[in-house]
Amino acid sequence: MLLERIANILELKGENTFRINSYRKAARVIGDLTDDIEEIAKARKLTDIPGIGEGTAEKIIEYINTGKMAKYEEIKKGISEETVALMQIPGLGPKTVAMLSRELGIVGLADLENALREGKLKGLFGIGEKKIENIIKGIELFKTSQQRISIGMAYPIVKRIITGLQHNSQIADIQAAGSLRRMKETVGDIDILVSGANGADIVKAFVAMPGVTQVLASGDTKGSVRVEECVQVDLRVVSQDEFGSALQYFTGSKEHNIHLREIAKKKGFKISEYGIFQGDKKVGGTFEDEIYKMLGMDWIPPELRENRGEIEAAQEGKLPKLIEFSDIKGDLHNHSNWSDGIPTFEEMAAYAMKMDYHYLAVSDHSKSLHVANGLKEEELLEEIEEIDRLNKTFKRFTLLKSTEVDIKADGALDFSDKLLEKLDVVVASIHSGFKQGKDKITGRMVAAIHNPYVNIIAHPTGRLISKRAGYEVDMDKVIEACLETGTALEINCYYDRLDLNDINCRKAKEAGVVVAISTDAHHLDQMWMMELGVGIARRGCWKPKMY
DNA sequence: GCCGTTTTCGGCCCGACTGTTTTCAGTCG
Incomplete structure (x- = not known):
């Protein structure tokens, strides 16, 4: 985002902090928009967005019309991206980077490391022994620092730590904070807050927990560790009041x-x-x-x-009453051992009943998806029979007959309508032709949405957090088609998918499209991930009953 | 650069820690 880059360069140049923050804020609110920025610009409503004033609006319009921003072109002269990136090193802020660049001609990380080796930093204004030591440590940390991890990985770590500590008699309250509590799809580190009388003892117990691989800090009010999963966990102790x-x-x-x-x-x-x-x-x-x-x-x-x-x-007292986990009555996308899942139908049903669900869909893959042991037509028919037989044995619970049918590269569905008609829930999704252009992918999806038997489009963008960007799909067109046909979009709860994400989820809600929160579980111990999907739905402002 | 129950100028969040320029700037969360 160009506005963010402007902010970074201005920071390096020592511009007014409030102006820098304005650019940052503008970049962020634009990133959070659910509407198309070009549409807003066309309607001359850019300045209606809080944080966007006349100046920024003009720059955005200029960028839409010409693909460039004069302000950016002007200020980036003589400043390399590499130099701007140095500010990401912990301990190095804009002032120090600017000074190093000015005094020693340091442009990027390689220059900085050379200068350190040659002892050139010594004697510079404001640089002492300690500062040099900290820069070296900062570079190391920068190089080894982990990417943000999916909340689905962080969540079990937090549960483990809280369960391990909550019986500690010194602790009065314990709660996860930070982006994890906000259910953001990725978290950088994990923050846990406790209240209690004897901070030092609590921190000692924390850093000694199983799973801790490295103790980074251990004091009276704060402990900081790295755990097996290579994530940093900070624990802070405060008084009860x-x-x-x-x-x-x-x-x-x-x-x-x-x-x-x-x-x-x-x-x-x-x-x-x-x-x-x-x-x-x-x-x-x-x-x-x-x-x-x-x-x-x-x-x-x-x-x-x-x-x-x-x-x-x-x-204004207008906050929605958000959906909660207890509002969830079932899960419409799960795999059994008939395709690439692990559990049997019986195990799935028993587990779902234990979770207080009223229904659970068995949605095994379709025949083209060989890698996932997709079911052939006759196998799906057998599956239907078996589920019908089992359902007779349940009270107040139903296994739904379903499939996750492939939307093939040519846009056709992998099973015939005649077969799909026999099912309770049809989930359709893309597993191939990821590299096709936006129009082609969108066309495939819209065609599936218009199939009268398709109820849900699974993982609509195909992204995998920190692994794969997802295919190009025109979400506005998909939403439009869903609205027309009543087809639902999925919030796939699987920890590295979380797809729809929060922004698209809110977009769907604002448009009036139905969403299905489903786990895509292949294993019983993945069914808890429903909690993640509920978190995404909450971030998307979903209420328990929309219709 | 944005914004207005302090409204077209003059503000703009809070506190801790660190190191060094020994009274405070820089960085971080």
Whole structure:
């Protein structure tokens, strides 16, 4: 995003911080849009977007018309991308990078490492022994730092740690915070907050837990470790009367907190991780909701805390009552051992009943998907018979006859309508021809949506978090077709898919399209991932009953 | 650069930590 790049370069140039933040904010709100930016520009409504003023609107229009931004072309002169990237090294900020570039002509990481080796940093203004040591450590950290991981990987780690610690008698409250609590699809590190009297003891117990591979810090109020899964987990200990405000603070997002503090300030309050204050007097902090209440708004569910309008909605008492895991009555996309799954029908049904579900779809792959042991027509017919037989043995529970039918590269479905008609739920999805152009892929999907027997389009974009970008699909056209036919789009809960993502999910909701939250489980112990999908749906503002 | 119950100028979130320029700037979350 060009606006973000402008912000980075301006930062390096030591421009006014507030101007830099304006560019960052503009870049972010545009990234969060569910509507097409060009459409908004055409309707001359860019400045209606909070954070976009006259100046930025002009630049966006210029970019749409010419593919360039004069401002960017102007400021990037003489500054290399490599130099801008140096700011990502922990401990190196814009001031230091600019100084190193000015004094030593350092352009990129290679230059910096050479200069360090040759001892050139010594004696520079503001650089001492310690600073040099920290830059070296920072480079190391930068090189080995992990990408953000899927929330589906982080979630079980948190559950394990919380389960392991909650019996500790010193701990009063324990709760995950950060982007994990907000159910963001990826998390950088994991933040866990506890309240308790003896911080040092709690931290000691934390760093000694099984699964810890490296202790990064262990103090009286904070412990930091790396666990087997190569993720950093931070534990912070606060007193009980600070737990609410600390939870609010550490949950974020940063943008949400900044906006909240602006409002607090205007109302004569000050909020920090230690509490909410009126003058010097602490007026709250034990419970998170009291902070929101004192600021004259409803408590905001963590999943919505991204500064995308949730604060205004809370002020007006217009926050939706979001869907919860307990609202889920079944799962419409699962695989059995008849194709590439592990469990038998009986095991699936028993597990679903234990989860308090009323129904569960058996949606094994179709014949073309050989790698996943796709079912042939006669096998699907057998499967139908077997499920019918089993259903007679259940009370208040139904296994639904289903398939995950392939939308083949030529756009045809892998099973005939005559066969699909015999099923309770038809899930259709793309597993081939990923590299086709946008029109072709969209055409295939729209054709499937128009098939009268297709109920759900699974993993609509095909992306795999941190692994595969997904095929090119025109989501607006897909949504339009779904709206026309009543076909549902899936929120695939599988941890590395989470597809639809939160933005597309909200887009679907705003359009009035139905979504199905399904796990695509191939194993019983993947069925918990429904919780992830519910999180995405909550971020997409879905209520329990839309219709 | 944005924005307005402080409304067209003058603000713009809060606190901790670190290292060094010894009174505070830079960086981070």
